[in-house]
Amino acid sequence: MEFFNREREKEEILHILKTEPQLLNFIYGPMNSGKTALITNLIEELSSNYVVFYTNLRARDFSDGIGLLRDLFGKTDGMFKKLFGESDVQKTNETTKAKIYSGIPASEKSLNEWFKEENRVFLFTHIKDIMRDMESSGKHPVWIIDEIQMMDKYVDKFTIYNLFQFFIRLTKELHLCYIFVLSSDILFIKKVHEIARLDGRANYIVVDDFDEETARKFLKKYKFSDEDANYAIDNFGGKIGNLIQATYKKKWGKELSEVVDSYKNITESSIWRRLSELKLTDGELFKKVIEVFKEFENSDVAACSRVDYEALNFLIKAGILFSDLYSDTVKPQSKIDLLAIREILKEMKF
Structure with a gap:
C-alpha cells in the first residue's frame, strides 16, 4: 500500500526510537488504513545505527503456539534473510541504512535443538543475547511483529502470556529493544492486554483513515478534478485502500x-x-x-x-x-x- 502524509504518526514513532526503550508499542487502526505502509516506510529510512527484525505473521504458516514461536525466527546458515530478498551479512554492512532482517536470525540446527521440550528456554535466551550483543556494539535493535492477530486462532493463553511478558522484559525492564506490534483486530489487542497484564507497560498508536483534507491532497496528487474528488470522498471517505484502487481504476479508464x-x-x-x-x-x-x-x-x-x-x-x-x-x-x-x-x-x- 502506498505511503502518504503520515508525518504525525511517523514523528511519534521516531520520538520513541530516539529515547531508551520503555514500553511495548501497539500500532493499530482500521483495516487498510496504512499501518504496514507506515512502518515499512519508516524502517527503510532508519540510519545504520538501527537493526530491524521484521516478522509478518500473515505470511507465516503455523498451527499452534510452538509453530508461532518458530516462525518468529529467520533461518540462517551463514546468511541473514533480508526483508526484501537475501543478502550476506558483510554486504549489509556497506549500507548507511538500517539492516532489515526477516525474523530473528537462527540456524536450522539450533532451532531444531531449541524446540525440543527440555530446551525451549534457550529460545528466549537466544533472542535476549542477540539484542544485548546489538546494544553492546552501539546498535539499536527494533523488533516489528505485523498481523499479530494471526495468533488468535492457534495460540493458547499461556503462550500469549509468556511471549508478551518476554517483550516486557526486553523493553521496560532491560531496555534492550524497541518492539512494535501491528494489528487491526482491536478485540485481540484487548485480549492480549488482559492476558499479559499490560497496564502501564504498553503504548498504543492509532493509524486511522485520512481526514478529508488529507484525502483531497492524495487525490489531487493523481490529478482528480474537484468534482471527482468530492464524489470519491463522499463514498470512500479517507479509506486509503479504497482511494488507491480508485486512482488505479480511473487510470485504466474506468x-x-x-x-x-x-x-x-x-x-x-x-x-x-x-x-x-x-x-x-x-x-x-x-x-x-x-x-x-x-x-x-x-x-x-x-x-x-x-x-x-x-x-x-x-x-x-x-x-x-x-x-x-x-x-x-x-x-x-x-x-x-x-x-x-x-x-x-x-x-x-x-
Missing part, C-alpha cells in the same frame, strides 16, 4: 461511478450475507446487531457504552465495525461500510 458502485454492491452483499446467516443461527443476536446499526443512521460514530457488548464484538470480528481504544467509540470500518449499513436499514423498513 468511470469513478462504476468503481464506487462495484464497492458498494460487494460490501452491501457481504454484510447482508452475514446478517442472513446470523438470523438463522441466533435471532436474538441478529436483533441486537440491527439495533447497533441504528446508531449510525444519522451519525458516523457511536459510543461503545450505548451499544450491546455481544453485538459489538460480533460486528468487530466480522470486520464491519472498528473500535478505538482511546476514545471508547465505535464506527464502521470504512465510509463504504457506513453507506451499506444505512442502505440495509432503509431496505429493512419496507
Whole structure:
C-alpha cells in the first residue's frame, strides 16, 4: 500500500526510537488504513545505527503456539534473510541504512535443538543475547511483529502470556529493544492486554483513515478534478485502500461511478450475507446487531457504552465495525461500510 502524509504518526514513532526503550508499542487502526505502509516506510529510512527484525505473521504458516514461536525466527546458515530478498551479512554492512532482517536470525540446527521440550528456554535466551550483543556494539535493535492477530486462532493463553511478558522484559525492564506490534483486530489487542497484564507497560498508536483534507491532497496528487474528488470522498471517505484502487481504476479508464458502485454492491452483499446467516443461527443476536446499526443512521460514530457488548464484538470480528481504544467509540470500518449499513436499514423498513 502506498505511503502518504503520515508525518504525525511517523514523528511519534521516531520520538520513541530516539529515547531508551520503555514500553511495548501497539500500532493499530482500521483495516487498510496504512499501518504496514507506515512502518515499512519508516524502517527503510532508519540510519545504520538501527537493526530491524521484521516478522509478518500473515505470511507465516503455523498451527499452534510452538509453530508461532518458530516462525518468529529467520533461518540462517551463514546468511541473514533480508526483508526484501537475501543478502550476506558483510554486504549489509556497506549500507548507511538500517539492516532489515526477516525474523530473528537462527540456524536450522539450533532451532531444531531449541524446540525440543527440555530446551525451549534457550529460545528466549537466544533472542535476549542477540539484542544485548546489538546494544553492546552501539546498535539499536527494533523488533516489528505485523498481523499479530494471526495468533488468535492457534495460540493458547499461556503462550500469549509468556511471549508478551518476554517483550516486557526486553523493553521496560532491560531496555534492550524497541518492539512494535501491528494489528487491526482491536478485540485481540484487548485480549492480549488482559492476558499479559499490560497496564502501564504498553503504548498504543492509532493509524486511522485520512481526514478529508488529507484525502483531497492524495487525490489531487493523481490529478482528480474537484468534482471527482468530492464524489470519491463522499463514498470512500479517507479509506486509503479504497482511494488507491480508485486512482488505479480511473487510470485504466474506468468511470469513478462504476468503481464506487462495484464497492458498494460487494460490501452491501457481504454484510447482508452475514446478517442472513446470523438470523438463522441466533435471532436474538441478529436483533441486537440491527439495533447497533441504528446508531449510525444519522451519525458516523457511536459510543461503545450505548451499544450491546455481544453485538459489538460480533460486528468487530466480522470486520464491519472498528473500535478505538482511546476514545471508547465505535464506527464502521470504512465510509463504504457506513453507506451499506444505512442502505440495509432503509431496505429493512419496507
